Amino acid sequence: MASLLHAFLGLLRGGTTRFGQLAAFVSLALSASTLPALAVCQLVAQAPFGSGEPGEARIWQVALQAGDVQIRYIGHSTFELETPKGVRIATDYNDIHRPLQPPTVATMNGAHSTHYSMSPDPNIEHLLYGWNPGGGPMDHDLTVGDVRIRNIQTNIRGWDGESRRLGNSIFIFEVADLCIAHLGHLHHRLTQEDLTRLGQIDVVFAAIDNTSTLRLDSLMDVLASVGPAMVIPMHFHFAGALPAFTARAQEAGYDIVQAKTSSVVVSRSSLPVKPTVYIMMPGGA
Known part of the structure; x- marks a missing residue:
């Protein structure tokens, strides 16, 4: 509704007749009521706080529908997202850190056992692997209720130090006019193709351990290139990881x-004006 109000005020400022104003506003309201409550992330060339090219116009998406998304930090790299229509998503679902109730959707990554489950709850409707256990790509583009879920695969290092192609996925959740990305167990900087596929991202869950995933220098480069309004740290189980990241982020x-x-x-309206690191302590299962 906020977008409709802005549009209506724009019509008033434009000097149209009263009848024309009313007709245009009714048309806007009817069209908005038929649109899904999904954000359009990957069609936007620049992230909210990314630096544009010289002379390049900034592009901002207009909210299609107001809505809230609840984010709860369960532990390690597991979050529970709840959408306006009650779809619940657990990220990096595993056998240690789980939400109280089985989620509608669970995403998993192949780094190690705290990022996937050997015995997922059979009541989970959609179980999305971030890697292909049989090798090769594993691509997802799924709409469940009012959320669209897609992934971008990246490479990963094994415990032996060897690279494993496509062993990790960045999962993107498009819901309530927000684009939320979980970077997973990211081990390398993102390519321009990765960034193009990501598009505009509002909230990022980022592993900040500075040991088993990206080092801080590389992580800060990734965050700068993605340009989210809000960074929510995760995976800070190593001593000193959180204060080290906080200091770098302040710098x-x-x-x-x-x-x-x-x-x-x-929500779209509650996103911070200035890029913000929002630190939540794990809430457990």
Whole structure:
């Protein structure tokens, strides 16, 4: 509705007749009511706080529908997302860190056992692997209720130090006019093709351990290239990882917010104006 109000005010400023104003507003309202509550992430060339090319016009998506997404940090790299229509998603679902109830959708990654499950709950409707156990690509583009879920595969290092092609997925959740990305167990900087496929991302879950995933220098480069409004740290189980990342983020110009709880409700209107690191402590199962 906020987008309709802005549009209506624009019509008023444009000097159209009263009848024309009313007809245009009714048309906007009817068309908006038929549109899905999904964000359009990958069609936008620049992220919210990414640096554009010289002379390049900034492109901002207009909200299609107001809505909230609840994010709860369960532990390690597992979050539970709940959409306006009640679809629940667990990221990096595993046998240690799980939500209380079986999620509608569970995503998993192949780094090690804290990122996937050997015995997933049979009540999960959609189980999305971030890697192909048989080798080769594993591509997802799934719409469940009011959320679209897609992935971008990246390479990963094994415990032996050898590279494993396509062993990790960045999962992107498009819901309530927000684009939320879980970077997974990312081990390398993103290519321009990766960034193009990501598109505009509003909220990023980023592993900040500075040991088994990206080193801080590389991670800060990735965050700068993605340009989200909000970075939510995860995977900070190594001693000193969180303060080290917080210090680097402050140097890079991020605001730092220490949450009082392990959950937050995010909407398009509540996104911070300045790039922000939002730190939640794990809430457990």
